[in-house]
Amino acid sequence: MSAAPSIIQIRNIVKRFGAQVTAVDDVSLEIREGEFFALLGPSGCGKTTLLRMLAGFEIPTSGNLLIDGQEMGGVAPNKRPVNMVFQSYAVFPHMSVFDNAGYGLKVTGTPKAEIRERVREVLALVHLEDYETRKPDQLSGGQRQRVALARALIKRPRVLLLDEPLSALDAKLREAMQLELVKLQQMVGITFVIVTHDQNEALSMADRIAVMEDGKVRQIATPTELYEDPNCYFVADFIGKMNLLSGTVQASGKGTVTVAVEKLGTLTVPCSTETSGNLHLAIRPEKLLVSETPLPDHLLAFSGRVATFAYHGSESHVFVTTDSGVTLSATLPNRHRHSAAFEPGQKLWIGWEPEDTLVLTE
């Protein structure tokens, strides 16, 4: 996959609104041809601004933007080889589904016969063949989104930009559309760049994800890397659930680090690099083991009492406060119909394998 050439090159892009607000702060990244790329971050992190700069609706304050090797500075939105699916779908309310889908071809003077043929083709792609004559107000939210998709895809863009495309759909439909978008992307082979604040969406759909915070890119990685090897505190905390412990390095080297964690005491965990000073240890809740009897010695284990027990259907979350007063959360899969439930106040042992510990220096 790494052999694919870059289709989008973003070089030191800065976008300021007025003197006070820096929406995008010196971002550089490359998006590969045919990739499903996600820009993920909390609201206000600059991901939408970055996408709008790709589409040409915002002009970067400084930096370069290349699409397909072409410098995009000074190129109007209607001259760029990209198309966008808007958050509100922005389906033209006074046009039928057919006219909406064909609009991008009509304005560029494509012959009528060709428009007809390509509209048919693209509406079949999004399963809206029977809706040609409908007006948008006769469509459901999901169908309107398909119209928006069809309308963008008919232009055969080099890159399709999607701005929070699934945020207005209900949970069931959203899940179905996630799968469908991935399938569609594989079918048409166009590079997709999606903006989302929903990490599940990003993790399940994207080939690679750029996590953004405060206008800066924190990490660019595959979903697995992002989840299992976050490179900083922000990403570790933002993606999924995480037990985060702060501490000070006491000894480092020979592939381990010994950290003095407040209240819990000294923990020695594997670490490939030498460090010093303050850092964070992070452990995923599903990697924690909970037992009513003492845990084996090779684990980092503590005794404590159940603080809260929450049932979530497929899994349960148990919060254990150790005897020293630190609360750790563990996720337990409900593998059986009557998997064990814990009572608050119940005595437990909680622990994890040392190699499941992440060492975060940033």
Add this chain to the structure above:
Amino acid sequence: MKYTACMKPNSAISNHNQINPCPALRRVLKSPELRHALVMKNPIAPLDYARRWWMRLTLLGVFVFLYAPIVTLVAFSFNNSRRNIVWRGFTFKYYEKAWNNDSLFEAFTNSLTIAFVSTLISTVLGALVAVLLWRFRFPLKSVYEGVASLPIVIPEICMGVAMLAFFARSGWPSGLPWPLNLGAITIAHISFSFPFVAVVVRARLASFNRELEEAARDLGASEWQTFRDVLIPHMRPGLVAGALLAFTLSLDDFVITFFTSGPDTVTFPVKVYSMVRFSVTPEVNAASTALIVITLLLTTLALWMQNRSQSGTPEPA
């Protein structure tokens, strides 16, 4: 006294019940289904004002107040009496007379010509002002905004005097052949009706989703294509409403027209005024009725056009 008066209906009802001793009939009479069917089809909900008698009465009063004069005007246009004070029988005579009254007919044509031209121009101008104010930010925008809507608030009489002074001082040519001689009045009408169009269209633009514009641009449309294909369809209901407003404003304007019209450029309201000064004949009623019919027809046409493009309403976000 009051107490007994209150009691009376109650005792009547209980008497009534005693007269019908048959239990089956009583059950039917007391059944909620029957009461539903007879008394109230559905219980009146707290906000169901339209079904309360006092609301209906108020409504009736308002309608009488609004339309009684117009109905009278129309009715008396068929009155077979020159003095037109008491009803003396039905006739179409005065319609024929109004039709054959050359100066009245000319005034009527003048009014319609002015109304059509000024509506056309003020709709375009008003729409452009609305788009400008909605879309762009520029220095002194609020000042411009205020000045543009000044004709709405300036007393008509001041506007009329101002127009008279302006056309006199600027040496506006008089005695031009028809329809050029209507130029001054038309300009005056445009100047007071385009702000109304601007206000209406701008209100409509407030509900425009900017992403629609971006979507059109993104799909390859130029600025002009975006304006034509996306913005104008959205503005259409506002344009129709604004044009209607401009048309009626122009058609029935008296004060400003009075100051800008000359002896050979008399409009319908000015003509009617001069006729009424002698006596209100059914001829005036007949001409007015014709005007009402024309206005109604145009309004219906406009509303029908608006309904046809009903899907031009903004999509729910």
